[in-house]
Amino acid sequence: MATPNVVITETRTMPYGFTCGVVAAAGAFFGLFVGTAQGSGLVGIVLGAAICAGLAYLAMAYLGTAQERAFKWGVVALFALAGLLIGGVPGLVVGALFGWFLGWFIYWVGRCRYRMALPPYLTGGQVLWHYSFRVICGAIFVFLITPILVVMPLSFNAENFFTFTPEMLSFDPEGYSLRHYRNFFQSNEWQSALRNSLIIAPIATLLAVSFGTLAAIGLSQPHVPGRQVIMAILISPMIVPLIISAAGMYFFYSRIGLQGTYLGVILAHAALGIPFVIITVTATLVGFDRSLTRASANLGANPVTTFFKVQMPLILPGVISGGLFAFITSFDEVVIVLFVGSANQQTLPWQMFTGLREQISPTILAVATILVGISICLLTTVEILRRRSEKMRGMSPG
Amino acid sequence: MSDATSDPNKIEAPTPDDPLAQAKALDNVDDRGRMLAADGTPLKRQLAKSLRIQKIRALALIAPLLLFVLLTFIAPIADMLFRSVENEIVSETLPRTVEALADWDYDSGESPGDEVYAALYDDLFLAQERKEHTRLGTRLNYELTGVSSLFRRSGRGVDDIGELYQDQFEDLNELWEEERTWAELMGSDEWLAAQEAWDEESGEPLPDFQLREGMPTLLPETSRQMLTFAEFIRTEDNESPLEEEPWTRVWAALYTDLTNKDVSGYSGPHTDLLQEASAAVGDFETTPIKQAFLDMDEDWGDPEVWGTIQAFSPDYTSGYFLNAVDMQKTPDGAAMRDEDERIYGLLFKRTMFMSLVITFSCILLGYPVAYLLATLPMRSANLLMILVLLPFWTSLLVRTSAWKVMLQSQGVINDVLVWLGLVGDANRLVMINNQFGTIVAMTHILLPFMILPMYSVMSTIPPSYVRAAKSLGATNVTAFRRVYFPQSVPGIGAGSILVFILSIGYYITPEIVGGTTGTFISNRIAYHISSSLNWGLAAALGTILLAVVLILYWAYDKIVGIDNVKLGG
Structure with a gap:
């Protein structure tokens, strides 16, 4: 598929009827929303279609490409002003955005720019499908990302509401505050939950990584008796539904007195994190050049030195990303903690869970925003490590 | 001769025709034609050995994690599987009843015989002293609604059975009201002496209760109950029978023994008291044990209740699984639950x-x-x-x-x-x-x-x-x-x-x-x-x-x- 920067098909001015029709349809669509919000949908459709068609005709027939820039700014200003008159500050923003879109859209349709990146032989239907497909995918991406984005501004809500207040929508500074963040950092409950999370997750990760790396090295040896069975057992914590693991651990750990202790929760979380370490480290070891360890042994290093000086630095990216997976598993985990832990081991997710079920407070959203920030950091780290390890694997011989 | 590549001083790789190399290769083969390694052992064995070492090394690396996962994850899962069929609570709480009930036939449609009720009296009395009867009631209530309240009510009422006799004994002679009387009558002299000498401050454990010689034959039921009682209060409450009035169950046992046994041969402490009681028990007011339970709760006469206890008496049951698929283990076997209970x-x-x-x-x-x-x-x-x-x-x-x-x-x-x-x-x-x-x-x-x-x-x-x-x-x-x-x-x-x-x-x-x-x-x-x-x-x-x-x-x-x-x- 061609990159958008390359012009495959020459642009040309489309018939005015086509341009005005398409733009009018878009105008009618948006006019419907504005119209229903103002009282009459029908008036909105007619007005929207008429205004947009008129603008399109103006641009195509009189202005042309020479005054494109001036026209676009003019449309932005026009709709921003209209928005301000109808809906105040939020209307201004929506209007400006729509104006920017309309200016671009008129020239995109009218100058046939939509065909620029596509082969010239495509039929109209194929072009339409191409862009409809993009729009569908765009909608799915919106579905994927909106819930996460919506949480962030709401966490700065000055009220105890779970939704946007009129003050927030009019960008009134009164509508925003840091009170939920303050509440998070000052409340004893949340702070002890944070502390518990920061105790449990790193220790569980450390356990999972140290045992897991050793075992992954063992598993990647050429001759391992019962490799399939061992692998199945080690991977099982990832496959078994959490509620079943939680039930089993609750029964078993209360038998041996680990229920309601930090040790119990840490052991359980380490077990959950192990499959991730095993999978990422064995994947890294696939590309590991075994002759390096032989060379090291040949030069007189003992196995421990070989491991730390030769093998470890090379598989470190895999180990770290496995560790991050294990960390986020434990840091996010709530089902096991709910059952294996007691009130003393309440972690952040536990606190959020009970918060969501019982007292609804936007402090949860503040915590959620902080957690999203943490996930972005972890995601970036893992991606960087993955690319690095792929690069190294590409360079290593064999 | 002028070929520079074939320098005669240079050692070249042996070719098959090279007799010297052939002789050298023969050195590496033993008399049975096996290849030998540098140290003279057969090459095959050496290879097998090194493979074995490799395997052991790999397993040694995996072992800690495998053990860890087995302990922290697989064992809990196994425990859960075990719990889904485990059902020891009935046979643990009502051991005698379960045994006595084995011969009873649910299809007869009648409540079981007296011996089952006698066993139930024993088991239930001990269970309510241990406060385990409500647990069992809750367990059986999953199978038959109403059993929980039946057990709770019976746990409260089971004392009344023996109290009837206790009151009559105490009316007969005031000596029965004293705890010492029982201790002297049933306990051996050595135990009595040890118990008298025991000092709570010393921190030493209470002496073991011992029955007076001959008692187990003279008053078998009473001896058994007295032993159970003494053992229970010694281990659970750290009390001695010297200061504790016996359970009502012991009184009921004494009544049974005195009606069945001849105690005229007895000579020891409180001989007169025992003879007097023996003579009087004939006129005691009494309720048959089965009737006593029916008075407590008429559900005890319901074959359904007994059928459920019998059906859940084995140590392992399919009952939970049947429940999980909307079925029910009834005395008749597995059956679907009512339409409105299928969730x-x-x-x-x-x-x-x-x-x-x-x-x-x-x-x-x-x-x-x-x-x-x-x-x-x-x-x-x-x-x-x-x-x-x-x-x-x-x-x-x-x-x-x-x-x-x-x-x-x-x-x-x-x-x-x-x-x-x-x-x-x-x-x-x-x-x-x-x-x-x-x-x-x-x-x-x-x-x-x-x-x-x-x-x-x-x-x-x-x-x-x-x-x-x-x-x-x-x-x-x-x-x-x-x-x-x-x-x-x-x-x-x-x-x-x-x-x-x-x-x-x-x-x-x-x-x-x-x-x-x-x-x-x-x-x-x-x-x-x-x-x-x-x-x-x-x-x-x-x-x-x-x-x-x-x-x-x-x-x-x-x-x-x-x-x-x-x-x-």
Whole structure:
């Protein structure tokens, strides 16, 4: 598929009827929303279609490409002003955005720019499908990302509401505050939950990584008796539904007195994190050049030195990303903690869970925003490590 | 001679014709024709040895983790499987009753004989002293409603049986009212002396109670009960029979013994007292043991109750599993529950149905995205990949709370719809606390698990195939249907199984956004663990769920191979 920067098909001015029709349809669509919000949908459709068609005709027939820039700014200003008159500050923003879109859209349709990146032989239907497909995918991406984005501004809500207040929508500074963040950092409950999370997750990760790396090295040896069975057992914590693991651990750990202790929760979380370490480290070891360890042994290093000086630095990216997976598993985990832990081991997710079920407070959203920030950091780290390890694997011989 | 490459001083590799080299090679072969290693041992053995060392080293590296996982994870799962059939509580709490009841036939339609009630008196008395009878009642109440209250009431009433006799003995002679009398009558002289000498301050354990010689033959029942009593208060309460009035059960036993046995041969402390009592018991007011239980609660005459106790007397039971599939272990064998009590079939069906819907919506939404990512140029695909990976890495609770914010009636979606005038303020959409909410939220949460495997399969499909199909005259639709789609099916399979496995065991999201109609079987398991405390049933439900997941996992392994699981694209 061609990159958008390359012009495959020459642009040309489309018939005015086509341009005005398409733009009018878009105008009618948006006019419907504005119209229903103002009282009459029908008036909105007619007005929207008429205004947009008129603008399109103006641009195509009189202005042309020479005054494109001036026209676009003019449309932005026009709709921003209209928005301000109808809906105040939020209307201004929506209007400006729509104006920017309309200016671009008129020239995109009218100058046939939509065909620029596509082969010239495509039929109209194929072009339409191409862009409809993009729009569908765009909608799915919106579905994927909106819930996460919506949480962030709401966490700065000055009220105890779970939704946007009129003050927030009019960008009134009164509508925003840091009170939920303050509440998070000052409340004893949340702070002890944070502390518990920061105790449990790193220790569980450390356990999972140290045992897991050793075992992954063992598993990647050429001759391992019962490799399939061992692998199945080690991977099982990832496959078994959490509620079943939680039930089993609750029964078993209360038998041996680990229920309601930090040790119990840490052991359980380490077990959950192990499959991730095993999978990422064995994947890294696939590309590991075994002759390096032989060379090291040949030069007189003992196995421990070989491991730390030769093998470890090379598989470190895999180990770290496995560790991050294990960390986020434990840091996010709530089902096991709910059952294996007691009130003393309440972690952040536990606190959020009970918060969501019982007292609804936007402090949860503040915590959620902080957690999203943490996930972005972890995601970036893992991606960087993955690319690095792929690069190294590409360079290593064999 | 002038050839510079064949320097005679240079050692060259032996050729087969080289007699010197042949002789050298013969040195490495022993008389039986086996190849030898440098140290003279056969090469084969050396190789086997080094292979063995390699294997041992690999296993030694794996062993700590394997042990760790076995202890922290596999053992709990095994324990859960065990709990789903374990049923020792009945035979542990009512050992004698279970034994006596073995000969009773439920089909006779009559309540069991006196000996069963006598055994029940023994067991129930001890159980209520240990406060275990309510636990047993709760357990049997899962099978037959009303048993719990029956046991609780009987636990309170069981004292009355012996009290009848205690009062009459005490009316006969005031000596019976003193604790010492019993201790002197039943206890041996040595024990009595040791007990008298025992000092609470010393911190030494209480002396073991010993029966007076001859007592077990003279008053067998009383001796047995007295021993049980003395042992119980010594170990549980750290008390001595010298200061404690015997249980009413002991009084009842004394009455039984005195009516059955001749005590005229007895000579020891309180001979007169015993003779006097022996002479008087004939005129005592008495209730047959069976009648006493029926007076306590007429349910004790109900064959259903006895049938249930008999059906659950073995140490292992299929009862929990039957419950988990809406059946019931009745004295007649397994039977379906009443129509209105069948909830687990419904829950399993709902879990399956909703998981299928979620899997299907994930395919529907995931396929276009995976296709787009696989066909776009690397740079833009990587950028869009972030939009997929960010939800994947975001905390589950963050996403669930985000959906709560979005979907609730005062939430973002409803507010936007009202603002746009599409929905009236009065009739906001109900999108949460029902199946819709669960399906939407879980589709969002599990979508990355569908996209990533699909993407990794699709990015391996060469674009030239579709181009070739088109150049051979296929339309876009045909090229997709006949060439591209079949190659992407493994990706759909891998993603679907992954999403399905994950969704049928989901707990958190249905709990928060599912309300009552959108909950899964896992919510019921959690309810039985933490609220109803019916752990056996929770374990049985969990075992069934686990079996389903393992079958799917096996299928996943066959289709994708567990070694090929990739994380983060």
